[in-house]
Amino acid sequence: MISNIEIDEKRKQKTVRTLSSVYNLPTVPIIVFEVTKIIDDPRSSAAVLGKTISKDQGLVTKILSVANSPLYGIPRRVSTIDFAIVILGFNHIKNIVIALSMMDAFKNFGGGRKFDQKSYWSHSLVTATAAKRVADDLGFSFSGEAFTAGLLHDLGIPVIYKYFNKEYNEILSLVKNKEMSFAEAELTTLGNSHGEIGKILVDRWNLPVALSEVIINHHNPSLANNDNELVAVIHLADYMTQKLGVGSFDWDKNYSFDQSVIKTLNLGSEEYVENFINSYKDLFENQLESIKF
Ligand SMILES: [Fe+2]
Numbered sequence: 462m463i464s465n466i467e468i469d470e471k472r473k474q475k476t477v478r479t480l481s482s483v484y485n486l487p488t489v490p491i492i493v494f495e496v497t498k499i500i501d502d503p504r505s506s507a508a509v510l511g512k513t514i515s516k517d518q519g520l521v522t523k524i525l526s527v528a529n530s531p532l533y534g535i536p537r538r539v540s541t542i543d544f545a546i547v548i549l550g551f552n553h554i555k556n557i558v559i560a561l562s563m564m565d566a567f568k569n570f571g572g573g574r575k576f577d578q579k580s581y582w583s584h585s586l587v588t589a590t591a592a593k594r595v596a597d598d599l600g601f602s603f604s605g606e607a608f609t610a611g612l613l614h615d616l617g618i619p620v621i622y623k624y625f626n627k628e629y630n631e632i633l634s635l636v637k638n639k640e641m642s643f644a645e646a647e648l649t650t651l652g653n654s655h656g657e658i659g660k661i662l663v664d665r666w667n668l669p670v671a672l673s674e675v676i677i678n679h680h681n682p683s684l685a686n687n688d689n690e691l692v693a694v695i696h697l698a699d700y701m702t703q704k705l706g707v708g709s710f711d712w713d714k715n716y717s718f719d720q721s722v723i724k725t726l727n728l729g730s731e732e733y734v735e736n737f738i739n740s741y742k743d744l745f746e747n748q749l750e751s752i753k754f
């Protein structure tokens with residue numbers, strides 16, 4: 462149990478200080494500024510937006526992989542960025558570009574043990590598309606936000622890898638040798654969870670408050686003060702990757718399901734949740750095949 466871990470307040474504060482004094486934390490990437498400017502300009506066209514996005518081929522591949530993912534549910538094959546813009550819509554493209562660029566900001570770092578970028582990306586994308594789909598299926602209007610929040614919910618993990626590499630290695634050792642959960646090991650070495658660390662970053666980038674709320678509480682949605690339904694959907698989608706074994710991530714091993722979600726999302730009973738999750742099995746499996754880098 463996480464509650465058995467005594468959090469060293471000094472260590473916790475030190476981690477927060479270290480993070481806030483890192484001046485070379487990635488700033489919001491230029492492409493995000495450019496894309497936001499185009500989208501917020503009522504005179505701009507899909508063609509101009511497509512041209513700007515095409516400057517970043519990695520982004521193009523990822524956007525197409527989102528548009529073609531089975532969980533996303535677009536029946537036709539989307540093979541060009543211009544078509545993706547038409548199908549997904551300006552605002553949704555904006556959210557996707559922001560989220561993908563944020564994730565990109567933590568790519569390609571070296572040192573110590575390897576960070577499994579591929580599993581991280583698959584996990585984030587499956588969680589994002591599942592969160593969007595679940596939000597739609599349950600009749601919530603926030604499915605766009607759910608997608609972005611799903612992509613970014615574990616952002617704190619690559620941050621730990623990059624800025625606290627010594628602790629990152631310590632966490633892996635504690636999990637392996639002392640049979641601790643990742644959550645316990647994070648608190649032991651850093652005094653902060655990856656959720657708390659991700660939140661610091663998102664706040665620094667002035668991203669929406671709802672996103673912060675999701676990131677800090679995604680393992681414990683009952684602790685959320687606002688946007689409870691959104692936080693609950695992300696928790697459920699995150700748990701589904703683990704439960705269905707599709708797009709699961711090591712860091713989420715022993716992920717415990719927060720029962721408060723049943724009430725928040727009006728799911729009735731534990732048994733209903735179980736059936737609900739299983740009804741997504743095929744979609745999840747097809748989803749994994751469609752993921753590209
Ligand atoms: Fe997490």
Ligand SMILES: [Fe+2]
Pocket residue numbers: 584588614615699710713
């Ligand atoms: Fe996760």
